[in-house]
Amino acid sequence: MPLEPIKPANSSAPQSSQPELIEPLCAIFRRTLKAEGLKYTPERAQILDTIIEFDALFEADQLLDTLKQQGHSVSKATVYRTLKLLESAGIIQHVLFDREQAHYQLAIGQTGNTLLIDVDSGQVITTEIPELIELRNKICAAHGLKAQAHKLQIFVSSK
């Protein structure tokens, strides 16, 4: 079942409180790979580029199709292997909700993420709730734990 992500109406870019040097994603990827003795191959570069162009949630399947459509012959195996590498590098993140497939999205600069999932249409809106950070830290502290990240899914209806 195809997913139809729609972009947030008011996309307030999540800015880190601490001004940080903005490094291109491909640079981060290349650096991370190098640190592991791995290579920044054309296939991997192409996969990352395609993901960046998606600018939204995506599935492995969809990524593979788009790559093929663009004339890049990349195998399923390579796509899956690269997704894992990108996840390890912190460039993308798993975003699961109640669908059969794993969904991903870019994860850079995000401390958390909120998805509004329309239960009727299946549409997904990504957004942020700044207050949530404080809230989650509070609840974690109450358990003697430290929060590192969070994911919030809100099931909504337009009716």
Add this chain to the structure above:
Amino acid sequence: MPLEPIKPANSSAPQSSQPELIEPLCAIFRRTLKAEGLKYTPERAQILDTIIEFDALFEADQLLDTLKQQGHSVSKATVYRTLKLLESAGIIQHVLFDREQAHYQLAIGQTGNTLLIDVDSGQVITTEIPELIELRNKICAAHGLKAQAHKLQIFVSSK
């Protein structure tokens, strides 16, 4: 085909697995099945009973093993089919996190749910953040939507 989700008006404490909870859930299940012209079979009853005894997150696999261990011969197919029925009836809910398998838990009168997932040990603590309801409603209203439910996963570390 999907059953009408029934929200148990039962506002009992989230502290679960008291024996008295068994009866209401059975009743809810039986009623929901009946409304669809389906039957409350021994297998279905047994599956629900076993789930109630779990008192925590569980997987289909684990459920099947426990049933077999208890001497009840229930097939994999029946377990999966019954899980779907229970989910449609609003008795259990999908609780996904970054694992391969679907995880479930009882959904007794819960409007939302928060999981604290220990990234080191993999341990999961379920909890509730009451303030979250208000927060989620606010953010949804800002998008012209109505929140129906939510799931929050917080990735924590004990270090």
Add this chain to the structure above:
DNA sequence: CTTGGTGCAAACATTTTGCAGCACA
């Protein structure tokens, strides 16, 4: 009879892995 339920095994969908050849330092 008719409807629905079950177990079994096969089918499925997604993801992973083994392997042989290839590319580049």
Add this chain to the structure above:
DNA sequence: TGTGCTGCAAAATGTTTGCACCAAG
């Protein structure tokens, strides 16, 4: 030359489905 990367196909995993038979109304 070695190490990693690739595509392909097979395997693995979790879940679903087709089918024949059974049970209850």
